[in-house]
Amino acid sequence: xxxxxxxxxxxxxxxxxxxxxxxxxxxxxxxxxxxxxxxxxxxxxxxxxxxxxxxxxxxxxxxxxxxxxxxxxxxxxxxxxxxxxxxxxxxxxxxxxxxxxxxxxxxxxxxxxxxxxxxxxxxxxxxxxxxxxxxxxxxxxxxxxxxxxxxxxxxxxxxxxxxxxxxxxxxxxxxxxxxxxxxxxxxxxxxxxxxxxxxxxxxxxxxxxxxxxxxxxxxxxxxxxxxxxxxxxxxxxxxxxxxxxxxxxxxxxxxxxxxxxxxxxxxxxxxxxxxxxxxxxxxxxxxxxxxxxxxxxxxxxxxxxxx
Amino acid sequence: xxxxxxxxxxxxxxxxxxxxxxxxxxxxxxxxxxxxxxxxxxxxxxxxxxxxxxxxxxxxxxxxxxxxxxxxxxxxxxxxxxxxxxxxxxxxxxxxxxxxxxxxxxxxxxxxxxxxxxxxxxxxxxxxxxxxxxxxxxxxxxxxxxxxxxxxxxxxxxxxxxxxxxxxxxxxxxxxxxxxxxxxxxxxxxxxxxxxxxxxxxxxxxxxxxxxxxxxxxxxxxxxxxxxxxxxxxxxxxxxxxxxxxxxxxxxxxxxxxxxxxxxxxxxxxxxxxxxxxxxxxxxxxxxxxxxxxxxxxxxxxxxxxxxxxxxxxxxxxxxxxxxxxxxxxxxxxxxxxxxxxxxxxxxxxxxxxxxxxxxx
Numbered sequence: 001x002x003x004x005x006x007x008x009x010x011x012x013x014x015x016x017x018x019x020x021x022x023x024x025x026x027x028x029x030x031x032x033x034x035x036x037x038x039x040x041x042x043x044x045x046x047x048x049x050x051x052x053x054x055x056x057x058x059x060x061x062x063x064x065x066x067x068x069x070x071x072x073x074x075x076x077x078x079x080x081x082x083x084x085x086x087x088x089x090x091x092x093x094x095x096x097x098x099x100x101x102x103x104x105x106x107x108x109x110x111x112x113x114x115x116x117x118x119x120x121x122x123x124x125x126x127x128x129x130x131x132x133x134x135x136x137x138x139x140x141x142x143x144x145x146x147x148x149x150x151x152x153x154x155x156x157x158x159x160x161x162x163x164x165x166x167x168x169x170x171x172x173x174x175x176x177x178x179x180x181x182x183x184x185x186x187x188x189x190x191x192x193x194x195x196x197x198x199x200x201x202x203x204x205x206x207x208x209x210x211x212x213x214x215x216x217x218x219x220x221x222x223x224x225x226x227x228x229x230x231x232x233x234x235x236x237x238x239x240x241x242x243x244x245x246x247x248x249x250x251x252x253x254x255x256x257x258x259x260x261x262x263x264x265x266x267x268x269x270x271x272x273x274x275x276x277x278x279x280x281x282x283x284x285x286x287x288x289x290x291x292x293x294x295x296x297x298x299x300x301x302x303x304x305x306x307x
Numbered sequence: 308x309x310x311x312x313x314x315x316x317x318x319x320x321x322x323x324x325x326x327x328x329x330x331x332x333x334x335x336x337x338x339x340x341x342x343x344x345x346x347x348x349x350x351x352x353x354x355x356x357x358x359x360x361x362x363x364x365x366x367x368x369x370x371x372x373x374x375x376x377x378x379x380x381x382x383x384x385x386x387x388x389x390x391x392x393x394x395x396x397x398x399x400x401x402x403x404x405x406x407x408x409x410x411x412x413x414x415x416x417x418x419x420x421x422x423x424x425x426x427x428x429x430x431x432x433x434x435x436x437x438x439x440x441x442x443x444x445x446x447x448x449x450x451x452x453x454x455x456x457x458x459x460x461x462x463x464x465x466x467x468x469x470x471x472x473x474x475x476x477x478x479x480x481x482x483x484x485x486x487x488x489x490x491x492x493x494x495x496x497x498x499x500x501x502x503x504x505x506x507x508x509x510x511x512x513x514x515x516x517x518x519x520x521x522x523x524x525x526x527x528x529x530x531x532x533x534x535x536x537x538x539x540x541x542x543x544x545x546x547x548x549x550x551x552x553x554x555x556x557x558x559x560x561x562x563x564x565x566x567x568x569x570x571x572x573x574x575x576x577x578x579x580x581x582x583x584x585x586x587x588x589x590x591x592x593x594x595x596x597x598x599x600x601x602x603x604x605x606x607x608x609x610x611x612x613x614x615x616x617x618x619x620x621x622x623x624x625x626x627x628x629x630x631x632x633x634x635x636x637x638x639x640x641x642x643x644x645x646x647x648x649x650x651x652x653x654x655x656x657x658x659x660x661x662x663x664x665x666x667x668x
Binding site: 202210215224 | 358359378379386389390394395397406409453
C-alpha cells in the first residue's frame with residue numbers, strides 16, 4: 001500500500017528549435033570568416049613583420065640571414081631615422097592638441113538646432129571625405145610661391161612672401177595645418193555627439209546656480225565629455241603617428257628631411273632601397289612607440305577618472 | 308522670503324499658445340501647488356518663474372521686483388528638478404557648494420550651510436559620495452538640500468517625487484511638508500498627482516489648457532469645485548456626473564430628472580441657476596450611499612473592498628455608470644441589485660460652460 005511513487009522521468013522540455021541554447025562546435029563556424037581574415041591580414045603580418053625585422057633580406061636571391069637585433073642597432077645610429085622620429089613626434093605635438101581644441105570649439109559653436117548649424121556641420125565634416133591627393137593638391141596651390149593664394153595675400157598686405165613647403169622650419173607646421181584642415185570634422189562630430197548626451201537640466205541647474213558661461217564650460221561641460229576628449233586624443237595620436245600621404249605628396253619629406261615621417265622612412269627603406277628587414281625593424285619601432293603613447297594616455301585618462 | 312506675482316503672463320511656442328493670459332498672486336511663505344493634467348502649462352509656468360523659459364507677455368514679480376529681465380541665477384529662487392539634475396562628476400558636498408562658490412560666498416559660511424542642510428536632510432554620511440553611488444531617494448534629498456543651502460526667497464519644485472517609488476514618495480512628501488513648516492519659505496510645487504497637491508498645498512492652483520480653473524485651499528477645491536473640470540480632476544474615484552432636465556418639484560431648490568428614471572433633489576436654489584441652462588448633476592462616491600431601503604436601484608458590477616471603505620461600481624436603469632460608497636461591513640456582491648441614496652447637500656450642478664453651482668450653505 002505504502003509503496004513510494006515510482007520515480008517519473010521529467011519530460012524533456014520541448015523547444016521548437018532543437019539545439020537552441022546548447023553549445024556545439026559547429027557554432028564556431030559563424031566566426032570562421034572573420035577569424036580567417038583576422039589571422040591572415042593581422043596576426044600573421046604582425047609576427048611575420050617582427051621576424052623580418054630580425055633578418056637581413058636579399059630580395060633578388062630571395063634569401064635571408066638571421067641578424068638578431070643588428071637592424072635595430074643600425075636604426076638608432078641612423079640620423080635620418082632619428083630625424084624621422086623627431087619629426088613624427090613634433091607633428092603629433094602640433095596636430096593632436098589642435099584637433100582636440102579646434103574640434104571642441106567647432107562642436108560647441110555648432111551644437112545648435114536649425115539649418116545654419118546643420119549646414120556648417122556638413123561643411124566642416126565635408127573636407128574629411130576628400131582624398132589626401134585632392135587635399136594636398138589644393139594646399140600646394142595655396143602654398144605655391146609667387147602665384148599661390150598665400151603669396152598673393154602676403155604681397156597684398158605688403159609682407160615678405162614665404163614659401164612654407166620650401167622652408168625647413170615651416171614645412172612640417174604647414175603639413176600639420178593641412179592635416180587639421182582636412183580631418184578636423186571627425187573630432188568635431190565625436191564632440192558633438194558627446195555634447196548632445198549631456199542632459200539639458202544640468203545646464204539649467206547651473207544657470208540657477210549662477211554659473212557664468214566659462215564656469216559652466218569648465219565645471220559642467222568639460223567633465224561631462226572628458227571620456228570623449230581622451231578618445232579623440234588617443235585616436236588622433238594613433239592616426240598622426242602614421243603621417244605619410246601629406247608629406248609624400250607635398251614635400252617628399254624635404255626640405256633636408258625636415259618633414260620626413262617614420263612611415264615615409266619605412267616606405268623608402270622597404271620599397272625604394274629594398275632593405276626589407278631594415279624597414280620592418282623601423283615598423284616595429286613605430287609600433288612600440290604607438291603602443292607606449294596610447295598606453296600612457298589611457299593611464300592618464302584612467303587616473304583622472306579614478307579621481 | 309518672497310511672494311510671487313504673475314501679472315498677465317503669456318507664453319507662446321511659435322504659433323502655439325501655451326498660456327494665453329494668466330494672473331496669480333502667491334503670498335510670502337505659502338506652499339502653492341500647480342496641479343493639472345500633462346500639457347496644461349504648469350511646468351512651463353514654473354520654468355518661466357525660474358527664468359528657464361522666456362515670457363512672451365506680461366510680468367513676473369518676486370519679492371516685489373520685476374524679474375523677467377533677470378537671468379535665472381539672479382531671481383532669488385532655487386529649483387528642484389524632476390530628474391534631480393545633480394552634477395554627476397561632483398560629490399554631494401560639491402553639488403551643494405557649487406552655487407554658493409559661484410556667488411563668491413566665504414568658505415566658512417558655505418561649510419556652515421552645507422552641514423546644516425545635511426543634518427536637516429540626513430545626508431551627513433553621504434557628503435563625499437557621487438550621485439551615481441546613491442539611490443533615487445538619496446539623490447532627491449541631495450537635490451533638495453542643494454536648493455536649501457541657497458536660502459532662496461522661493462523654492463520651485465518641478466514634479467520632484469514622480470521618479471520615486473510609492474513608499475519613498477510618501478516619505479519624501481512628509482519630509483517636504485516638514486521642510487516647509489521649518490523654513491516657512493514660499494514654495495511652488497508642480498505635480499499632476501492630486502494626493503501630493505492635497506497633502507502639501509496651502510493653496511492649489513488647478514490648471515487646464517494654460518488657464519487657471521480654480522485657486523483654493525485643498526478642501527475648497529475638493530468640496531466646492533469651481534468648474535466641472537476641477538470636479539472631475541480632483542478626487543478618486545472620479546465624481547459621478549448625471550445630466551438631466553430640471554423638473555418642477557414645487558420647492559425653491561433645483562431637482563433634476565436624471566438617468567431616465569428618478570428625480571435627484573439638490574439644495575441649490577433655483578434662483579442661483581441661469582434660466583434655461585442645460586445642467587449636469589455631480590456627486591462624489593462618498594455622498595452616494597449604498598442603502599438597501601433607498602428608492603433608486605442599480606446593478607452592482609464590481610465591488611472593491613479597500614479596507615477602510617467599500618466602493619461599488621454600479622449601472623443605473625438607463626445604463627449610466629456610477630460609483631457609490633458602501634459601509635465597510637457591507638455584504639453586497641457583484642451582480643446584485645443595490646439601493647442608492649444621494650446626499651442632497653453634496654450634489655453639485657454644472658451648466659454647459661462647466662461652471663459649478665453648490666448647495667447654499
